[in-house]
Amino acid sequence: xxxxxxxxxxxxxxxxxxxxxxxxxxxxxxxxxxxxxxxxxxxxxxxxxxxxxxxxxxxxxxxxxxxxxxxxxxxxxxxxxxxxxxxxxxxxxxxxxxxxxxxxxxxxxxxxxxxxxxxxxxxxxxxxxxxxxxxxxxxxxxxxxxxxxxxxxxxxxxxxxxxxxxxxxxxxxxxxxxxxxxxxxxxxxxxxxxxxxxxxxxxxxxxxxxxxxxxxxxxxxxxxxxxxxxxxxxxxxxxxxxxxxxxxxxxxxxxxxxxxxxxxxxxxxxxxxxxxxxxxxxxxxxxxxxxxxxxxxxxxxxxxxxxxxxxxxxxxxxxxxxxxxxxxxxxxxxxxxxxxxxxxxxxxxxxxxxxxxxxxxxxxxxxxxxxxxxxxxxxxxxxxxxxxxxxxxxxxxxxxxxxxxxxxxxxxxxxxxxxxxxxxxxxxxxxxxxxxxxxxxxxxxxxxxxxxxxxxxxxxxxxxxxxxxxxxxxxxxxxxxxxxxxxxxxxxxxxxxxxxxxxxxxxxxxxxxxxxxxxxxxxxxxxxxxxxxxxxxxxxxxxxxxxxxxxxxxxxxxxxxxxxxxxxxxxxxxxxxxxxxxxxxxxxxxxxxxxxxxxxxxxxxxxxxxxxxxxxxxxxxxxxxxxxxxxxxxxxxxxxxxxxxxxxxxxxxxxxxxxxxxxxxxxxxxxxxxxxxx
Numbered sequence: 001x002x003x004x005x006x007x008x009x010x011x012x013x014x015x016x017x018x019x020x021x022x023x024x025x026x027x028x029x030x031x032x033x034x035x036x037x038x039x040x041x042x043x044x045x046x047x048x049x050x051x052x053x054x055x056x057x058x059x060x061x062x063x064x065x066x067x068x069x070x071x072x073x074x075x076x077x078x079x080x081x082x083x084x085x086x087x088x089x090x091x092x093x094x095x096x097x098x099x100x101x102x103x104x105x106x107x108x109x110x111x112x113x114x115x116x117x118x119x120x121x122x123x124x125x126x127x128x129x130x131x132x133x134x135x136x137x138x139x140x141x142x143x144x145x146x147x148x149x150x151x152x153x154x155x156x157x158x159x160x161x162x163x164x165x166x167x168x169x170x171x172x173x174x175x176x177x178x179x180x181x182x183x184x185x186x187x188x189x190x191x192x193x194x195x196x197x198x199x200x201x202x203x204x205x206x207x208x209x210x211x212x213x214x215x216x217x218x219x220x221x222x223x224x225x226x227x228x229x230x231x232x233x234x235x236x237x238x239x240x241x242x243x244x245x246x247x248x249x250x251x252x253x254x255x256x257x258x259x260x261x262x263x264x265x266x267x268x269x270x271x272x273x274x275x276x277x278x279x280x281x282x283x284x285x286x287x288x289x290x291x292x293x294x295x296x297x298x299x300x301x302x303x304x305x306x307x308x309x310x311x312x313x314x315x316x317x318x319x320x321x322x323x324x325x326x327x328x329x330x331x332x333x334x335x336x337x338x339x340x341x342x343x344x345x346x347x348x349x350x351x352x353x354x355x356x357x358x359x360x361x362x363x364x365x366x367x368x369x370x371x372x373x374x375x376x377x378x379x380x381x382x383x384x385x386x387x388x389x390x391x392x393x394x395x396x397x398x399x400x401x402x403x404x405x406x407x408x409x410x411x412x413x414x415x416x417x418x419x420x421x422x423x424x425x426x427x428x429x430x431x432x433x434x435x436x437x438x439x440x441x442x443x444x445x446x447x448x449x450x451x452x453x454x455x456x457x458x459x460x461x462x463x464x465x466x467x468x469x470x471x472x473x474x475x476x477x478x479x480x481x482x483x484x485x486x487x488x489x490x491x492x493x494x495x496x497x498x499x500x501x502x503x504x505x506x507x508x509x510x511x512x513x514x515x516x517x518x519x520x521x522x523x524x525x526x527x528x529x530x531x532x533x534x535x536x537x538x539x540x541x542x543x544x545x546x547x548x549x550x551x552x553x554x555x556x557x558x559x560x561x562x563x564x565x566x567x568x569x570x571x572x573x574x575x576x577x578x579x580x581x582x583x584x585x586x587x588x589x590x591x592x593x594x595x596x597x598x599x600x601x602x603x604x605x606x607x608x609x610x611x612x613x614x615x616x617x618x619x620x621x622x623x624x625x626x627x628x629x630x631x632x633x634x635x636x637x638x639x640x641x642x643x644x645x646x647x648x649x650x651x652x653x654x655x656x657x658x659x660x661x662x663x664x665x666x667x668x669x670x671x672x673x674x675x676x677x678x
Contacts, residue, residue, distance in 0.1 A: 004028045004039055008046045008060075018056060025060055039064045040135065041221060058120045061133050118143075118164050124203045128162055128210070135218065135263075140165045144213055156558055156575075156583070156610030157590070160198070163209040188253065192593040193246035195266070195276045212590055215269045220262035223334050230338040233363060239265075240332050241394055242273025247324050248386040250278070256319040260327035261308040262334065270602040306346040312379050314348045322382045325389060329374030332393070336360045341375055351377035367393050459483050459509035467507055471500060473525035475532040476517065486514035489535055490668070492522045520670055521618050527576055530645055531622065531666040534652070540565035541665035543573070543623035546603070550669060554676040558610035560585075562623060564600040565665050569625045571596050573604065574644070576620040582644045585610065585621070588637045596625075616673045624648070625665040626655050 007028045011021040032039070043060055046052075052060070120143070123129050132144040140163035150158040187197050196212040219239070222228060231239075243265055247257060257264070257278055266274040306314065310326040313319070326347065333341040341357035342350040357375050359368050370392035376382040383389045459480055464487075468476045473492030478485060485507070491500055497517055504513040520528070545552070546559040564571060571594045573585040586604065587594040596602070624630065630651055635644070656664055 004032060004034075004060075004064075005042050005046055008043075008052065009050075011052075012050050021056065022059060022063075025063060029063060036064055038224070040133075041224065058133075062119045118206055123148075124162065124164075124206065124208060125201065128160070128208075130162065130164075134161065140209070145210075151611075154611075154613035156613065157605075158611060159213045161211045161213040163211065165207045189250055189255065189278065190592045191246055191249040192595055193242045193273050193275055194249065194278070195274045196590060196592065198590060214266055214274055216267050216272075218263050219265040219267055219331070219335075222267070223262050223338070228338050230334075230336050230360070233336065233367065236332070236335040237394060238271075239267070239273055239335060241390065243275060243328060243331065244386050244390040244394075246273070246275035247321075247328060248390065251321040251324070251386060256321055257324050257327075258313065258319050259305055259308075260324050260331070261305045262331050263305075265331065270604070272602070307340060307344040309347060310379065310382075311347040311351055311377050314346060320379060321385065322379050325374050325383050325386055326376075328386065328389070329371055329383075332371060333357060333360065333375065336363065347377055366395055459485060459507070463507060463509070464504075467503065471495060471503065473522055473528060474500075475528040475535045476500075477535045477537045479537045483509060484514065485510050486516070486537070488516045488537055489518075490520050490524075490528055491517050492525055492528070493519045494522050518670065520620070524576065524620055524670075526641070526645055527620060527622060527668075530649055530652075531624075531668065534656075534661060534664040534666045536662075536665075539665075539667055541569075541623055541625040541667055543621060543667045543669050545621075545669055545671060550671045552612045552671055552673045554612050554614075554616070554674065556612045557605055558612060558671075559603060559605040560621060560669070561603050562601070564596045564598070564625055565663075566598045567627065567663070568598060569596050569627060569665075570594055570629050572624040572626070572630050574622045574624070575610075576622065576641060578615045578617045578619055580641050581638050582641045583638045584635055587634060589634055592634055595629075612673050614675075616675050618670060618672050620668055620670050622668045623666065624652075626652070627659045627663040628655055630655075 004025065007021070007024040010016070010024065016024070029039075034042075040061070043057070043064065047057055051057070118124070118130060118141075120130050120133055124145070127148050128145040129148060130143040130145050134142045134144055142161055142163045145160055145162040147155070147158050147160055190196070195214065198210040198212070200207065200209045202208070243260075247260065250257065255278065257275070259277065260275070264275060264277045266276055268274060308327040308330050310323040313323050330341055333339075337360045342355045345353070345355065357372060359372075363371070370383065370389055373381070373383040374389055383392075461478060461480055464478045464480065464485060468474070468478060468487070471491065472495055474490060474495065476487055476489035476491065478487045480486075485504065487500070487504060491497065497515060497519060500517065501513060501515050504510055504515065541562070541564050543560055543562045546561060552558065560573065562571065562573070571586060575583040575585055577583060630648070652664060
């Protein structure tokens with residue numbers, strides 16, 4: 001029996017024709033019961049080893065996608081359609097994509113007329129060019145797409161992700177309603193660990209959803225790697241927290257995911273955790289004004305993944321947050337051990353067989369108790385909330401003894417305490433009386449007059465700060481150490497570095513000041529005035545371009561790298577353009593969540609979100625990090641610079657009064673953009 005990998009390698013080694021290769025692939029797929037998700041992974045692995053021509057890669061990918069119409073065993077991670085009361089009946093489907101059976105099948109129905117499968121290279125509504133297939137999920141196939149309208153408008157973030165509804169759902173008359181509900185619900189779930197959904201639309205019979213484009217890989221790819229044997233608790237904990245925070249946020253707003261699994265957890269290249277595909281989430285708290293739930297319930301599509309579905313979901317009971325907790329427990333167990341807690345047996349079978357999960361090695365007692373509770377087959381015995389699961393499982397594990405750093409710190413503290421005690425003892429036991437002091441004073445003798453020594457001027461920030469404040473068009477920060485002055489920041493070109501150095505040298509006590517400043521164009525003075533009060537030498541937050549010379553050419557992606565302070569913060573990145581406008585890179589209507597944990601590092605734009613385009617010249621990207629949200633509502637993606645600066649200046653002053661000026665961190669990077677050489 002020829003496998004897909006063998007078919008690809010045979011083609012690579014034999015030089016067979018395109019038609020011969022595709023016949024070989026069709027034959028392999030017709031007898032291979034591997035899940036479509038795993039087949040796509042095999043295709044990507046072989047492509048990484050020895051690339052196929054682009055058209056052949058797309059053709060094989062399309063055949064695998066078509067094969068996803070076939071049903072799979074319970075051990076598959078793919079979302080399956082259940083047959084339940086009221087659910088759409090699915091006709092039988094031929095096992096081979098290339099079968100020429102004369103009987104009418106579901107595939108014959110959905111592929112008839114103009115209802116053709118979309119693939120890489122196709123365009124939706126004359127606007128979205130499908131450039132790359134990112135994966136096949138339960139409800140749809142996800143593509144990286146170029147938005148031609150944004151490209152035409154020189155938008156620096158022209159790429160989005162598009163989920164095209166799978167054929168079996170497209171045959172369901174309720175599919176468009178399902179996708180509309182998914183878009184509506186996902187738009188209400190604005191959380192840093194939940195993928196941002198923009199809108200939904202249709203192109204003839206093809207319905208699709210647009211969302212933020214993420215660069216990275218699904219968690220399932222990590223868990224299914226042959227060499228993966230589990231993660232240590234400390235490494236798995238950030239992933240667990242990201243998943244748990246997303247589900248807790250959704251549950252607080254009345255939504256159950258209903259199909260949570262590793263394939264629906266995405267790990268970005270910047271180490272972010274994103275939960276995707278709330279497509280079959282159902283409202284478990286139905287307010288009086290919510291009428292959508294009584295009109296259409298996407299759960300009627302019956303889509304779930306048996307290995308991660310709770311017994312209640314398999315029995316078609318009303319969804320509950322504890323169903324997601326069961327799936328979260330299964331996923332967390334796999335993270336720690338590399339294996340499913342019940343060997344991927346559906347929960348209903350595991351319950352009847354009396355299966356019990358084994359305790360993972362190295363897991364603390366409190367953590368194991370929380371994890372085991374999440375895996376209970378009976379809903380009433382299961383961990384009641386994700387928040388409680390997060391609190392108990394995420395609590396630091398107790399360690400016996402003291403770490404080396406703690407021991408060193410304790411020793412240092414003990415030494416300091418001993419020195420302080422000795423000093424106090426000496427002072428308290430050697431107090432001199434007035435008579436002793438008088439006896440210790442020698443008698444005055446005639447002596448030559450002693451010249452008054454010349455005392456050098458004492459240098460301090462108090463003498464430097466007023467001088468820096470008088471430098472026009474600048475944002476400068478100074479430090480004094482051992483009577484040496486260092487100044488960093490930004491100064492307008494008309495004033496210049498040399499003049500600044502001369503000005504500093506005139507301060508009493510300054511001889512050779514250390515000056516590390518960057519000159520900026522004088523049209524940036526208003527922006528420097530804004531950040532000047534908050535600029536410090538320590539730079540608790542920073543921003544820089546990936547190519548550190550900051551020289552960018554037309555068509556290049558704009559990629560910035562940021563770090564945040566050692567406290568929870570809100571990140572704002574603004575692009576000051578030559579045309580006098582400010583473009584908000586973060587947050588904006590598409591990327592609303594900008595909250596960051598302490599000491600966070602991220603790369604923004606690595607997926608080609610922002611592309612260098614006209615006008616060209618010297619432009620500025622400013623990072624503002626605040627302890628509270630800068631604005632309560634999302635500002636327009638682009639606005640006049642003067643309007644924005646007025647609003648920001650007032651808001652920063654309010655935040656500084658409430659939290660302290662030291663809680664506001666700023667940094668900037670100046671880039672020079674150039675047209676592409678002809």
